[in-house]
Amino acid sequence: MQRLAIAPSQFQNQQIILTAEQQHYLSRVLRLREGDRFIAMDGLGHWWLAKLEGNQAQILEPILQPNTELPVAITLMAALPKGNGFDEVVRYSTEVGVVAIVPLVSDRTLLNPSTGKLERWRRIAIEAAEQSERQIVPTILDPVPFATALSLAKDKNYICVARGDSPHLRDCLQNKDFAGSGDSPNPESRIPNPQHPSIAIAIGPEGGWTAAETEKAIASGFQPVSLGRRILRAVTAPLVALSLVAAAFED
Amino acid sequence: MQRLAIAPSQFQNQQIILTAEQQHYLSRVLRLREGDRFIAMDGLGHWWLAKLEGNQAQILEPILQPNTELPVAITLMAALPKGNGFDEVVRYSTEVGVVAIVPLVSDRTLLNPSTGKLERWRRIAIEAAEQSERQIVPTILDPVPFATALSLAKDKNYICVARGDSPHLRDCLQNKDFAGSGDSPNPESRIPNPQHPSIAIAIGPEGGWTAAETEKAIASGFQPVSLGRRILRAVTAPLVALSLVAAAFED
Numbered sequence: 001m002q003r004l005a006i007a008p009s010q011f012q013n014q015q016i017i018l019t020a021e022q023q024h025y026l027s028r029v030l031r032l033r034e035g036d037r038f039i040a041m042d043g044l045g046h047w048w049l050a051k052l053e054g055n056q057a058q059i060l061e062p063i064l065q066p067n068t069e070l071p072v073a074i075t076l077m078a079a080l081p082k083g084n085g086f087d088e089v090v091r092y093s094t095e096v097g098v099v100a101i102v103p104l105v106s107d108r109t110l111l112n113p114s115t116g117k118l119e120r121w122r123r124i125a126i127e128a129a130e131q132s133e134r135q136i137v138p139t140i141l142d143p144v145p146f147a148t149a150l151s152l153a154k155d156k157n158y159i160c161v162a163r164g165d166s167p168h169l170r171d172c173l174q175n176k177d178f179a180g181s182g183d184s185p186n187p188e189s190r191i192p193n194p195q196h197p198s199i200a201i202a203i204g205p206e207g208g209w210t211a212a213e214t215e216k217a218i219a220s221g222f223q224p225v226s227l228g229r230r231i232l233r234a235v236t237a238p239l240v241a242l243s244l245v246a247a248a249f250e251d
Numbered sequence: 252m253q254r255l256a257i258a259p260s261q262f263q264n265q266q267i268i269l270t271a272e273q274q275h276y277l278s279r280v281l282r283l284r285e286g287d288r289f290i291a292m293d294g295l296g297h298w299w300l301a302k303l304e305g306n307q308a309q310i311l312e313p314i315l316q317p318n319t320e321l322p323v324a325i326t327l328m329a330a331l332p333k334g335n336g337f338d339e340v341v342r343y344s345t346e347v348g349v350v351a352i353v354p355l356v357s358d359r360t361l362l363n364p365s366t367g368k369l370e371r372w373r374r375i376a377i378e379a380a381e382q383s384e385r386q387i388v389p390t391i392l393d394p395v396p397f398a399t400a401l402s403l404a405k406d407k408n409y410i411c412v413a414r415g416d417s418p419h420l421r422d423c424l425q426n427k428d429f430a431g432s433g434d435s436p437n438p439e440s441r442i443p444n445p446q447h448p449s450i451a452i453a454i455g456p457e458g459g460w461t462a463a464e465t466e467k468a469i470a471s472g473f474q475p476v477s478l479g480r481r482i483l484r485a486v487t488a489p490l491v492a493l494s495l496v497a498a499a500f501e502d
Binding site: 131228 | 319347419481482484495499
């Protein structure tokens with residue numbers, strides 16, 4: 001059955017007030033007709049069976065679906081790569097299971113993204129969450145300077161650095177005995193629950209972090225880690241890092 | 252210093268016979284002039300300092316560079332995704348460290364690629380090997396039917412399946428005591444050496460493998476594995492799997 005992400009504010013009593021864009025999507029793209037059913041997702045882990053009724057949809061019943069979320073709240077902090085590279089980063093990070101993405105403006109970032117890009121990334125996150133059968137849609141924060149991102153530190157924080165002799169992220173993840181502090185990114189979310197640890201992974205831009213950035217991150221409690229000996233592109237590195245974190249925690 | 256991949260057949264005595272395309276690349280793209288130096292890589296782990304001399308280059312001396320190769324020979328067998336998705340698969344698989352990529356035509360593959368595509372993938376592999384500072388350029392095989400690929404099995408073989416209750420690839424990689432059988436993809440290669448184990452990872456197309464394909468793979472000694480509970484795109488799944496294999500074996 002087709003699925004549609006709905007903002008919590010659109011729910012009123014047992015009805016969903018559909019936006020013009022959603023009406024278009026349901027009728028023109030998904031080809032649903034009056035009375036057809038679809039799944040409404042609120043992006044916080046709740047699903048409902050809904051029935052299309054003109055500009056609205058009637059909520060029929062809640063759906064309990066299998067939990068596909070990771071038992072860890074992963075936040076990706078990634079410097080914006082050139083061109084449209086961040087589209088891919090948002091898409092695959094969502095598939096792999098992050099709960100939040102923080103676009104970073106670092107010392108070597110060339111791009112200062114427009115509002116249009118931000119809306120685009122949020123749409124991509126919704127699409128990717130649907131396709132990968134996740135319960136929640138990751139939050140894409142407004143782009144922030146790297147120094148601001150450091151203040152969003154989680155239970156455990158890693159900064160990926162190329163070259164040098166940092167320990168491999170794999171080895172740092174072996175020691176998983178850091179407890180969750182209840183730093184869940186969204187208190188209303190069904191998943192991940194507050195007992196789960198939260199992790200942040202920071203990835204630099206093409207050309208890497210400046211020495212000043214790495215030092216500041218380490219001073220803020222970020223552990224410098226390696227992703228291996230080969231030099232990864234800014235678009236590839238986040239998925240390599242997230243794959244390791246997700247696999248280390250998946251039940 | 253700029254680097255250029257050279258086919259072993261182009262080496263003659265202490266000279267490199269440059270192709271017209273390489274001459275164009277060196278002089279027009281890299282802007283090298285008569286007498287300028289560059290690094291020639293043979294794709295098998297050997298580098299030389301070379302000097303541009305007209306249509307040729309003179310070899311000055313071998314270069315010993317740090318080894319960035321994995322101590323394991325990973326072959327990716329991936330069903331061709333829609334559109335240009337395989338370009339990305341070739342690029343990031345090269346960055347992560349595979350030695351060979353086998354494009355698969357599976358039951359649900361829509362695409363039967365042209366010769367032009369194959370040449371394009373080989374160019375991408377060369378570029379990505381240079382950028383990621385690898386010693387070797389992965390071999391991109393001609394596309395083969397899935398049944399043929401099964402006959403290319405390595406020391407250890409995994410087939411990634413979505414849904415179902417296969418064990419996680421992470422857990423299967425914990426048991427790494429399978430010995431190398433000397434099945435190195437290229438006996439002339441400096442790296443990986445014949446003592447290293449060889450591993451094949453098979454990844455399906457959009458829509459997944461057919462039941463018949465999975466059964467045939469299992470009968471050929473492929474271990475079915477999961478990459479987690481979320482449904483990954485055909486473009487994302489190879490990098491997730493390769494990240495785990497590379498991390499499991501990196502020194």
